[in-house]
Amino acid sequence: MRLLSTRELADALGVSESSLKRWVDSGKISASRTEGGHRRIQLSEAMRFIRDTRTPLARPELLDLPELSAARASGEDRLASFLRDGNTMGARGWLMARYLEGATIAELADGPIRDAMAGLGELWHHDEGGVFVEHRGTDVCLQAVAQIRSMIPKVATTAAIALGGGPAGDPYLLSTQLAAMVVTEAGMRAVNLGPDTPAGAFAHAVAEHQPKLVWISITAALAPARALSMSRWLDTLPATTTIVIGGQQSRALSKLPARAVRATSMADLAAVVSALLKRPRSS
Ligand code: B12
Structure with missing residues (x-):
């Protein structure tokens, strides 16, 4: 990770x-110090500061x-426009700028990302x-979103785990990747199994990771047999999940355990995680 001098960061800001x-x-x-006593700032720390304090970048x-x-x-x-034109640098920069201005992952997902992808879907x-x-x-x-993912501050290795993905037959990558980023930003450790994950694979992953939260993202039309196998598996999850x-x-997924939350946005998911993390540990 690149280290910045105080002069470099001051000029950039x-x-x-x-x-x-x-x-x-x-x-x-x-900041850390060099042997000669000069302050050195990690680029990730500089970006955290820029975002938290909404400091505009004068010379990126x-x-x-x-x-x-x-x-x-x-x-x-x-x-x-960047997505339509296949402009990867532009898309990465556009999304990074919004992130550095303080937008949350949920805001980016429910706003510009969803809208831009819906526009592509009309073509x-x-x-x-x-x-x-x-x-x-x-x-x-996907490339622009992955870059933002690498910028989200790390969560403690002791934090509760959220695990999720998309069901078998569903190829959609973005929504479950964004869900993983939303739960990380809200303070949980994310285990994203990605799209096209059979119920049996979810079961193995849950046995290994013991997640406090399970998210399922469904974008493709789901065959009734697959919906049934997901519903049956969800029924087997501990009541504390x-x-x-x-x-x-x-x-x-028409049949769901009574406690399952149906959500329409990533903001909903962020709110569920925040409420979960505020609950006393024993519940
Ligand atoms: C990219 C894309 C594809 C790609 C997927 C690539 C990949 N590996 O990811 C490919 C090319 C494979 C594809 C294929 C097909 N696609 Co397609 N695809 C899309 C597209 C353009 C974007 C989807 C996307 O990623 N959106 C971005 C996410 C972030 O937005 P979102 O899905 O709206 O999710 C939001 C919420 O739903 C919510 N959310 C999502 N997941 C979760 C999870 C949790 C836990 C929570 C809380 C919230 C939440 O938060 C998100 C942000 O607000 C959509 C257009 C659209 N309107 O979405 C069409 C679209 C979904 N596809 C469509 C179609 C028809 C198809 C095909 C049948 C095309 C064909 N003729 O082959 C195939 C079917 C594939 C299959 N097996 O089912 C139609 C579906 C129409 C319908 N409802 O029946 C759409 C709507 C396009 C259109 N306008 O016609 N597709």
Whole structure:
């Protein structure tokens, strides 16, 4: 991970170096010291500070984040345009800029990501050219989302586990990846089994990880036999496991344990996790 000097970060933020040193010395920014006593700041810590304090970046190029400059230079102001054009740098920079401005993962998922992907989904109705643009744009979006995932602060190794994925026959990657990021941001350790996961594989994973929360994301139309096997498996989960079901086709699971929460957004998932983490440990 890159280390920044106080001068580099001060210039990137457009503040004086003395202000920056003061922030380090007062503990607002964590830093290490070189053998010669100079303060050094990890790039991830600089990004945490920028995000928490909503400090605008005056010169992003100084932080070696070329994607931010690429998004700015393009003049585009919609994620959808970058996805449609297959512009990976632009999409990464656009999403990173919103994240650094303080948007939560749930806000990004329920807003620009969902909207931009829905726009891509309209293209295949028109011609096969639309299909290729949809496929290319999905990959661009996945890359941009993965980069944000790497920027989310790490959760303690002792934190409670949330485990989830999509059912067998469902190929959709983004929604369950975003769910994993939402639970991490809310303070749980995420185990994402990804899409197309049979109920039997979920059962093994739950036995190994003993999660406090299980999320299921369903986007594809689910064959009745597969829906039934998921419902049967959910019934076997301990009563202490919180269950959250979401996604465009979540109604395919018509039979659910009474305690399962049906959610329509990532904001709902974040709220369930927050409430769960506030509960006393014994419950
Ligand atoms: C990308 C994509 C694909 C890709 C998937 C790539 C991949 N590996 O991920 C590919 C090319 C494989 C694909 C295939 C098909 N697709 Co498609 N696809 C999409 C597209 C464009 C984006 C889906 C997506 O990732 N969205 C981004 C996520 C973040 O948004 P979201 O799904 O809305 O999720 C939000 C909420 O539902 C909620 N949520 C989701 N999961 C969870 C989980 C929890 C726990 C919680 C709390 C909340 C939650 O939060 C999210 C953020 O707000 C959609 C368009 C659309 N409107 O979504 C079509 C779409 C889903 N596909 C569609 C179709 C028709 C197909 C195909 C049948 C096309 C074909 N002729 O082959 C196949 C079927 C595949 C299958 N086996 O079922 C239709 C479905 C129509 C319908 N309802 O019947 C759509 C809606 C496109 C359209 N407008 O017609 N597709």
